[in-house]
Amino acid sequence: MGIIEKVPAYMEKIPGGSILITSVEDIMNWSRASSQWYLLFGLACCAIEMMATGASRYDFDRLGMIFRASPRQADLMMVCGTVTHKMGKRVKMLYDQMADPKYVLAMGGCASNGGPFYYDCYSVLKGVDKVIPVDVYIPGCPPRPESLMQGTMKIREVIKQQKLKDFTGDRPMA
Numbered sequence: 338m339g340i341i342e343k344v345p346a347y348m349e350k351i352p353g354g355s356i357l358i359t360s361v362e363d364i365m366n367w368s369r370a371s372s373q374w375y376l377l378f379g380l381a382c383c384a385i386e387m388m389a390t391g392a393s394r395y396d397f398d399r400l401g402m403i404f405r406a407s408p409r410q411a412d413l414m415m416v417c418g419t420v421t422h423k424m425g426k427r428v429k430m431l432y433d434q435m436a437d438p439k440y441v442l443a444m445g446g447c448a449s450n451g452g453p454f455y456y457d458c459y460s461v462l463k464g465v466d467k468v469i470p471v472d473v474y475i476p477g478c479p480p481r482p483e484s485l486m487q488g489t490m491k492i493r494e495v496i497k498q499q500k501l502k503d504f505t506g507d508r509p510m511a
């Protein structure tokens with residue numbers, strides 16, 4: 338193996354450049370953080386920004402962000418849009434079908450707390466965290482692609498701080 342130019346700070350490089358010493362925990366976190374496969378679905382206008390992030394100009398793929406059409410192959414759920422009470426049950430069902438460890442990103446005001454529908458709207462959930470745990474919230478109506486990309490960087494920080502014992506079992510609700 339040749340010399341790796343940019344190794345994570347928590348890896349120690351032995352002189353000679355051929356051996357890396359790390360822990361199983363760190364290498365698992367690093368690999369998980371570097372390939373977040375996200376469940377592709379959108380609920381409202383924020384999803385347009387999510388699609389723009391995945392398109393050629395912002396090119397989400399270069400960050401290891403690959404969309405999957407099945408919850409069983411995804412480890413990140415990006416909730417992009419307005420979550421109604423009716424849809425909340427479906428979102429929860431999709432979340433339950435994802436394998437652990439899994440992460441949730443609430444994109445925009447609607448997914449975070451109901452957004453413009455917070456007042457005077459009987460049908461909108463006041464935040465998707467009422468039905469599933471959320472790791473990162475992104476403010477905005479809608480947030481720009483740059484904000485979504487920064488949100489996924491925050492998810493990486495969450496992943497890199499995880500312990501092996503966190504990888505099993507259900508996580509508590511937020």
Ligand code: SF4
Pocket residue numbers: 381382383384417418419444445446447448452453477478479480
């Ligand atoms: S936060 Fe704004 S842009 Fe996003 S889904 Fe709600 S109304 Fe649409």
